Amino acid sequence: AQSVTQPDIHITVSEGASLELRCNYSYGATPYLFWYVQSPGQGLQLLLKYFSGDTLVQGIKGFEAEFKRSQSSFNLRKPSVHWSDAAEYFCAVGQRTGRRALTFGSGTRLQVQP
């Protein structure tokens, strides 16, 4: 069975600083990988996805993520954080065949200090 670990429950960064949110997955093959963002009182919004090819993927709002097969990781990065990035971030993994459901991590809450 696949699983996703987001080791950081809560992260605080200063506005303008760089950000990296960690995600590790467990899956027998190369999965589809996703990052979602949830602002307070909102649903989950897709930031970016990896399915094949270039291991560095670009998303919306200036985010990027890098797939590292050797480390089973898909970390999310942003070079300069804005106050509006304060939210909860979820990493998710999906299978390439068969079961269509995604497995989500437990989330990382990002706080941005002025």
Added chain:
Amino acid sequence: DAGVIQSPRHEVTEMGQEVTLRCKPISGHDYLFWYRQTMMRGLELLIYFNNNVPIDDSGMPEDRFSAKMPNASFSTLKIQPSEPRDSAVYFCASSPRPGSGSYNEQFFGPGTRLTVL
């Protein structure tokens, strides 16, 4: 595109009452998912449908919960009778069929915040 539509956005009810949550997926999407989100348990998959047929309901907590999808544009999640521990945010999500430029990504609705007193 209107996105996934859920109603109501907020529901407050008393223990023992029946609750019905509604979802309209994105037009043309073949998959529909129901999730529950709580502080304690995070985001949990309850059930998902493919072409209106339930595929996996192993996440449904107990017999008090039921879900239906009578057609491609509408689904309901019903709780009868409701209990205080059912208080949570319930999300509906939809996903296109494989091979149509889709890679299992899901598109979420805004959620229904349910409070059972």
